[in-house]
Amino acid sequence: MSTMTYEQAMEQFDPVFGIEVHVELNTATKMFCGCANEFGAEPNTQVCPVCLGLPGSMPVTNQKAVESAIRLGLSLGCQIRESSRFARKNYFYPDLAKDYQISQYDEPTCFEGSLDVVLDDGTVVTVGIERAHMEEDAGKNTHVGGTGGIQGASHSLVDYNRGGVPLVEIVTKPITGAGARTAEVARAYVATIRDIVKALGISDGRMEQGSVRADVNLSLRPKAAAGEDQDAVPFGKRSETKNVNSLRAIERAIHHEAARQAELLLAGQPVIQETRHWHEDTGSTTPGRSKEEAEDYRYFPEPDLLPVEPSREWVEELRGTLPEHPAKMRARLKEQWGFSDTDMRDAVNADALDLIAASVEAGAKPQAARKWWMGELARTANDRDVPLRDLPVTPEHVAELQSLVDAGTINDKLARQALEGVLAGEGSPREVVESRGLEVVSDDSALEAAVDEALAAQPDVLAKIQDGKIQAAGAIVGAVMKATRGQADAGRVREIILQRAGVEG
């Protein structure tokens, strides 16, 4: 284990990093065949001769996937190549049915872009994009025997449902100059990509399900001497940490790798250029195979697929469909909603922004929508250990709930009970209010009866109120609220008590 900290490493070295993000597209079908692209089916039930790589089968490109890739490329400020082609990347691994992956090599569809990433404090960092290319996903291996990992496994089982699912791989140029903020920039970059693909509607952006996956390349180089140009110092050897699948893990992986490499370098040992595996539980990385040289993949043009040559008219048409950049949208929403920096940051971190926006769209006031999503619902999601949007509550429910509160049908306390009912699958807030009988008792005769009963039970209180000790009414309000199981409008109850006592409120 490293004894060095990230901060210490950053004091001694200048970090250079790059990130490869794989985005799984949410097309109905796979990249090159008509099998369903859907998560969670029984193993090997979404496969066909094409994605199983059976002899004689021929791939055909998914139009929608090409469209999604181009829209993503345009959102990253990329140029769209007039003629791009697919290539075979050859390697042997059981999750790859054909023993090659169809990818793009020397002619990626999208290239030379740049993306502005906004950090928490508002600092804008521009990240250069090398390329964004189309490829297919691999199947899923399960290792049997041993401890479930690959070491000591007796054999492995393969499910090809995910094999052939369309991916776009986005590769940054080396990012320099971030210094001690490297981990923060890396995290913000991946978060921005996630937000963009969600805004484009081309992926669900779920990192926990692997819809957005990141590989983090990091190297350290000596700090330039005072007055010297840091960019003149050559890059160090890099490691590539694979499959870092949460925003927090990206920061942690960079912390760990920087400290590990700094320790090696200070001890006069080399950093080996290699692939490393990220371990979420220990927050550390271990070596994988040594990074094969690019030519080891023996890339060559895919003969079974024709070039992709998007017309300039189509590209411009797609450009017209691009949503607002997430950072701009946030700034606009923050302004419109009157949220504080903290409100906004918390909502973004909880992945609640689109839920709040949809609730506002459905009629809720922004602060009310925020209160429900970031309060009661965030706590429930946390307790159930699920993402907020997986709760069985929709933005429309939240808007309806708040409209019931605003109309005085229910109070805040009853609203929480109604929400419990919605979470328990009892229906919409209105349905729960009806079925559980949660409505505020607004029928004056019922309230009057309850007040009279409470006054009769505590005769001394009436005298106190009439003596001018109006605050004594609180005891009666409490008794009435208890008798009506919280369903009375406390303000109205107080008015009735004062009427009964014959004093002005």
Add this chain to the structure above:
Amino acid sequence: MSSLERADVARLAALARIDMTDEDLDRLGGQLNAIVDAVATVAEVAGEDVPATSHPIPMSNVHREDVVRPSLAQDAALSGAPEAEDGRFRVPQILGEEA
């Protein structure tokens, strides 16, 4: 004349997961060189006016609508597998590779 070294052939064999004996390497190394030379003759007729071509048919943009088509049933998908278990393809232990 191309000059694939013996080591190159051994490297290719390893990448292709083909177990080759010393005799295989000697014999196939010679044959591979002959093949590479034969292919190289194309370069003699390709003048500067002939662009490199990966797709000889002048077609592009052959795409398919994003519409789901039936997949194979699980048993059909697994029917060609030497071994299957739990609805999955069973493959030998993977050694010396990434997880």
